Amino acid sequence: MKQLLKKLAWYPPAEVKIPWPALCASVVSSSSDFKKHLCDYLQVKYCILGNSGRAVLYLLLESLKRKDSKRRNEVLIPGYTCYSVAASAAKAGLKISLYDIDPQTLSPDPDSLRHSASSRTLAIVHQHLFGIPTPIDGLKEIAQDTGAYLIEDAAQGLGGILNGRPFGTMGDFGFFSFGRGKSLPLGAGGALASKDQNVLSGLESEVGSRGYTQLITTAVTLVISWPGLYWIPEMLPLGLGETIFDPHFDVSSMPLLVQNLAEKSMAILEGLNTHRRHLAKTYREAFDTKYVIPIPKGSTPVYTRFPLMAGPGPVPKELKRLGVRRMYPKAIADEETIRPYLENQQVSTPGAAQIARNLITLPTHTGIIENKAKEIARKVEEKYIV
Numbered sequence: 001m002k003q004l005l006k007k008l009a010w011y012p013p014a015e016v017k018i019p020w021p022a023l024c025a026s027v028v029s030s031s032s033d034f035k036k037h038l039c040d041y042l043q044v045k046y047c048i049l050g051n052s053g054r055a056v057l058y059l060l061l062e063s064l065k066r067k068d069s070k071r072r073n074e075v076l077i078p079g080y081t082c083y084s085v086a087a088s089a090a091k092a093g094l095k096i097s098l099y100d101i102d103p104q105t106l107s108p109d110p111d112s113l114r115h116s117a118s119s120r121t122l123a124i125v126h127q128h129l130f131g132i133p134t135p136i137d138g139l140k141e142i143a144q145d146t147g148a149y150l151i152e153d154a155a156q157g158l159g160g161i162l163n164g165r166p167f168g169t170m171g172d173f174g175f176f177s178f179g180r181g182k183s184l185p186l187g188a189g190g191a192l193a194s195k196d197q198n199v200l201s202g203l204e205s206e207v208g209s210r211g212y213t214q215l216i217t218t219a220v221t222l223v224i225s226w227p228g229l230y231w232i233p234e235m236l237p238l239g240l241g242e243t244i245f246d247p248h249f250d251v252s253s254m255p256l257l258v259q260n261l262a263e264k265s266m267a268i269l270e271g272l273n274t275h276r277r278h279l280a281k282t283y284r285e286a287f288d289t290k291y292v293i294p295i296p297k298g299s300t301p302v303y304t305r306f307p308l309m310a311g312p313g314p315v316p317k318e319l320k321r322l323g324v325r326r327m328y329p330k331a332i333a334d335e336e337t338i339r340p341y342l343e344n345q346q347v348s349t350p351g352a353a354q355i356a357r358n359l360i361t362l363p364t365h366t367g368i369i370e371n372k373a374k375e376i377a378r379k380v381e382e383k384y385i386v
Contacts, residue, residue, distance in 0.1 A: 008228060008231050009227040009228060009230075009231070009321065010227060010230040010231040010234050010320075010321050011227050011230065011321065011322055011323035011363055011367055011368065011372075012181075012225045012230055012323060012363070012365065012367065013181070013305065013323045013324070013325040013361065013363055014180070014181030014182075014185070014304055014305055014323075014363065014364075014365055015181060015182075015183075015185050015272060015276075015304065015364075015365035015366065016180055016181070016185050016187075016221050016222060016225045016365070017185065017222070017268075017272070017365065017366050017367075018185060018186060018187075018218060018222060018261065018265055018268075019264075019265065019268060020222070021264075022261055022264035022265045022268075023215065023218065023219055023222075023261060025260070025264050026215065026257050026258075026260035026261040026264055027215065027257060027260075029260045029264075031256075032256060032259035032260045032262075032263050033263060034049070034259045034260070034262045034263040034266075035047050035048075035049055035191075035259075037263055037266060038191055038193070038262075038266075039193070041166075041266065042166050042168060042169050042174075042193050043166065043169065044169055044193045044194065044195055045195055045197065046193070046194050046195065046196070046197045046200050047191055047192065047193045047194075047200075048191070048192050048200050048203050048204035049189065049190070049191050049204065049253065049254035049259065050189070050190045050191070050192070050204070050251065050252070050253065050254055051188060051189065051190065051250065051251065051252045051253065051254055051255070052084075052177065052179065052188065052189065052190045052249070053084065053155045053175055053176060053177030053178075053179065053182075053190035053191075054084035054085070054087055054088045054177075054190070054249060055088075055190055055249065055250070055251040055252070056175050056190045056191060056192040056203075057084075057085065057088040057151070057153075057175050057190075057192070058088040058091045058092055058249075058251060059192070059203045059204075059251065060151065060173055060175070060192055060199070060203070061075060061088060061089060061092035061094060061122075061123065062091075062092040062093070063199060063202075063203055064122055064123060064149060064199065065092055065093065065094060065122060067199075068122060070119075070147075072119070072120050072121060072122035072148075073093075073094055073095055073120060073122065074094060074095045074096070074097045074118070074120045074121050074122060074343050075089040075092075075094045075095070075096060075097065075121075075122060075123050075124075075125065076097045076098070076099055076113075076116055076117055076121050076123070076124045076125065076148070077089065077096060077097070077098060077099075077125045077332065078098070078099060078101055078108065078125065078126075078127050078129075078332075078352070079098045079099060079100045079101055079112075079331050079332055079333060079349030079351065079352030079353075080101045080129075080328065080331050080332065080349070080351075080352035080355045080356060081125070081127055081129070081153070081328070081332060082155065082243070082328065083243055083244065083245040083246075083328065083332075083335065083338065084249075085125060085127075085153060086245060086332055086335075086338050086341065087245055087246055087247040087249065088247075089341070090247035090338075090341045091247040091248070091249070094122065095341065095342070095343040096332070096338070096341050096342050096343060097116050097117075097118075097121065097342075097343045097344065097347075098116060098332055098333055098342070098344075098347050098349055098352075099112045099113040099115075099116045099117075099349075100112035100113075100349040100350065100351045100352055101349070101351045101352045101355060102351055103309060103351050103354045103355045103358070104293075104294075104309075105134075105293060105294060106129050106130075106132060106134060106293055106307070106355070107134050107135060108126070108134075108138065108139060109351055110138055112349070112351075113138070113139065113142055114142060116347075117142050117143075117145075117146045117148065118146065119146065119147075120343075121146050121148040122148060122149065123148055123149040123150070123151050124139055124142065124143050124146075124148050124149070124150055124151065125151045125152075125153055126139045126150060126151070126152050126153060126171060127152075127153035127155075128152075128153065128154055128156065128157040128160060128162075128167050128302075129156065129307070130156055130301075130302070130303060130304050130305050130306070130307050130361070131156045131157040131158075131159075131160050131167070131183060131273075131276075131301055131302025131303055131304050132160075132293055132295065132301050132302075132303070132307070133160060133161075133162040133167070133295065133296050133299035133300070133301055134162075135162070135296060136150075136152070136162070136170050136171065139171075140170075140171070143171075143172075149171075149172045149173065150171035150172050150173075151171055151172065151173045151174070151175070152167065152168050152169075152170055152171035152173065152174035152175070153174075153175065154167040154168035154174050154175065154176050155175060155176055155177035155182065155190075156177070156182055156183060156302065156304045157176075157183060157302050157304075158176050158182070158183035158184055158269065158302070159183055159269050159270065159273045159300075159302050160183075160273075160299075160300055160301055160302040161299060161300040162296065162299045162300075163298070163299070164298075167302075168193050169193060172194065172196065173192060173193070173194045173196075173199070174192070174193045174194070175190060175191065175192045175193070176190060176191045176192075176193070177189075177190050178190060178191075178258075178262060180221060181304060181305075182304060183269065183272070183273065183302050183304060184262065184265060184266070184269050184272075186218060186258055186261050186262055186265065187214060187215075187217055187218035187221060187258075188211070188214040188217075188218070188254075188255070188258050189214075189254045189255075189258045189259075189262060190254070191254075204253065205252065205253045209252075209255045210255060210256055210257050211255025211256055211257035211258045211259075212257065214255055214257070214258050215257050215258070215261065218261070225367070227367065231321075234320075243327075243328050243329055244337075245335060245337040245338050247341075272365075272366065273302050273303075275364070275365075275366050276302060276303040276304065276364040276365070277300075277301065277302075277303060278370070279303070279306065279363075279364045279368060279370065279373045280301070280303040280306050280364060282370055282373045282374060282377065283306045283308070283362055283373060283376075283377055286374065286377035286378070286381065287308065287377065287381065287385070288385075290309075291308050291309050291310060291385065292308065292309075293307055293309075303364045304364065305325075305327075305361035305362065305363065305364055306361060306362040306363075306364050307327070307359055307360075307361055308359070308360050308361070308362060308380065309355075309358045309359060310358065310359075310360045310380060310383075310384035310385065311358050311384050311385075312357045312358055313384075315360060316383060318379065319376075319379060319380060319383060322363070322372075322375070322376045322379065323362070323363030323365075323367075323368065323376070324360055324361065324362055324363070324376065324380060325360065325361050326359065326360060326361070327356075327359055327360075327361055328356060329356065330353075330356050331349050331352035331353045331355070331356045332349070332352065333347050333348065333349050333352065333353075334353060334356070360380070360384070362376055362377070362380065363376070
């Protein structure tokens, strides 16, 4: 039986672990102080909560657009990023401009950034992809020069630190996601943080649904993500891990039960991130530095997944079983469904395209122990590098 389960084992690509006691306790709690808890954790004065990270980003962009006296109508985003960032801009009625990404560092290409920023730029989005610290000073300078707002995409980076500051607190605004596979994988929810109450005031709606559906979904995800069962959803056409561009997403408050779950789960965040960093160290030591993204000195990464510039080609089934995946299938400029929303139809982001072509991700979640990580590294090297 043990051999059969081992043969059937599939590992998810990212973290889904939430403590069962926290799930149960969130149902019986009648109120939540998660917003204050999160503000204290991030060392900011103001936060708002929403049903997703893309929802709070949309609310922010729509508000900035409405209040802007200069009639700026563009958002400048990374050429390789989650399609939800583009969807938020499109839903807010803004045109999407792109800056390229250096495939060796995942940092903004400074020349591309300066070329793309203009007097029409309402906001610039900066990201910490996979929770890896990305220097922000260059973007700050360009944002100040153009009068644009700087929005920090920390959707995958809760708990990360750069220059002594938490991710999401170094720009004018920072947003976070609590979806499946994120730093704190509640299965739903998002947050927007800032020191500017004037913009955040009035963005957050009253709590509507209790959130039983979201909690049940999170519980089911916990069960089926066990390696002995994860092969079942992987074999079904459920679209797990599928990246789609959908500017018609729902926008609502963060359900009360999800807020309860978040408050009761914050205690495990540092443990999750410590485990991720430990496995990332194992992976870093296994590969030549030319395949690995460097980390700025004095920073603390999160590593929701471990990115590796391994090369092109489909990920074989043997590696998929171990949680190895591609990330976003195309650069933003190359995604047909997004192109109608681009400010420049001829824009080219070769670095972003190279990332989409060559990047694979290795799992860092608590279902992977060190010996399993070494096995994954060895098999990835055999497939892509040797």
